[in-house]
Amino acid sequence: xxxxxxxxxxxxxxxxxxxxxxxxxxxxxxxxxxxxxxxxxxxxxxxxxxxxxxxxxxxxxxxxxxxxxxxxxxxxxxxxxxxxxxxxxxxxxxxxxxxxxxxxxxxxxxxxxxxxxx
Amino acid sequence: xxxxxxxxxxxxxxxxxxxxxxxxxxxxxxxxxxxxxxxxxxxxxxxxxxxxxxxxxxxxxxxxxxxxxxxxxxxxxxxxxxxxxxxxxxxxxxxxxxxxxxxxxxxxxxxxxxxxxxxxxxxxxxxxxxxxxxxxxxxx
Numbered sequence: 001x002x003x004x005x006x007x008x009x010x011x012x013x014x015x016x017x018x019x020x021x022x023x024x025x026x027x028x029x030x031x032x033x034x035x036x037x038x039x040x041x042x043x044x045x046x047x048x049x050x051x052x053x054x055x056x057x058x059x060x061x062x063x064x065x066x067x068x069x070x071x072x073x074x075x076x077x078x079x080x081x082x083x084x085x086x087x088x089x090x091x092x093x094x095x096x097x098x099x100x101x102x103x104x105x106x107x108x109x110x111x112x113x114x115x116x117x118x
Numbered sequence: 119x120x121x122x123x124x125x126x127x128x129x130x131x132x133x134x135x136x137x138x139x140x141x142x143x144x145x146x147x148x149x150x151x152x153x154x155x156x157x158x159x160x161x162x163x164x165x166x167x168x169x170x171x172x173x174x175x176x177x178x179x180x181x182x183x184x185x186x187x188x189x190x191x192x193x194x195x196x197x198x199x200x201x202x203x204x205x206x207x208x209x210x211x212x213x214x215x216x217x218x219x220x221x222x223x224x225x226x227x228x229x230x231x232x233x234x235x236x237x238x239x240x241x242x243x244x245x246x247x248x249x250x251x252x253x254x255x256x257x258x
Contacts, residue, residue, distance in 0.1 A: 032223060033223055033226050034223035034224055035223070035229065035232075038163055038166070039228040039231075039232045041234075053134075054134075054135045055138065055139075058138035058141075059166075061138075061162075062161070064155075079135070083179065087142075
């Protein structure tokens with residue numbers, strides 16, 4: 001699955017200026033606790049979160065993640081999108097709930113990327 | 119040691135938005151030097167966890183980084199309240215973070231254990247009322 005497929009599945013809008021939509025991803029991690037992302041996520045995952053702050057992008061950066069999907073009906077602040085563009089991380093926004101977002105992606109082949117769950 | 123490159127960063131506790139800039143800078147430098155991606159990832163995660171800890175628990179401080187041919191050493195010095203029980207603080211899930219920090223996505227009690235998990239050596243020196251120094255090394 002690539003980022004373009006994820007965008008379509010989630011009916012998401014891309015908020016960053018740059019987003020390489022043909023890059024492949026194999027797993028996803030969803031959490032509003034960045035502590036858990038840093039401890040358990042796979043570096044090839046995308047991050048799904050309802051938390052809106054700059055540290056979400058910093059966390060994704062440290063983990064080497066290519067994309068952050070924000071859950072919600074409002075766009076993150078321009079400062080957050082600007083940071084994502086600087087870091088080369090694609091940011092999407094979906095109006096689906098966290099549960100529905102994860103369900104759609106899981107049913108389409110993404111896994112959690114956590115070794116203990118395999 | 120002549121083949122070591124030294125960097126220093128001031129970490130301010132006043133602006134949560136800027137937390138992580140030092141870790142981001144070191145990550146970029148290591149990438150440009152051609153260090154192995156897995157080692158870069160470990161350094162980035164460990165240093166970022168430490169930097170966040172300095173901001174949320176210790177009113178900021180200073181980070182000293184030495185990049186050597188086969189190792190990165192990070193020393194994080196804060197002037198915070200100190201850690202009363204280091205063994206307890208190293209347990210996954212132990213946290214003293216207030217609700218406000220949890221709402222920012224941190225303070226789940228994973229920081230110090232994750233720093234240990236991502237480094238080859240880690241040492242904590244803490245004095246109550248004086249501050250804490252965490253020294254970490256990642257070999258590559």
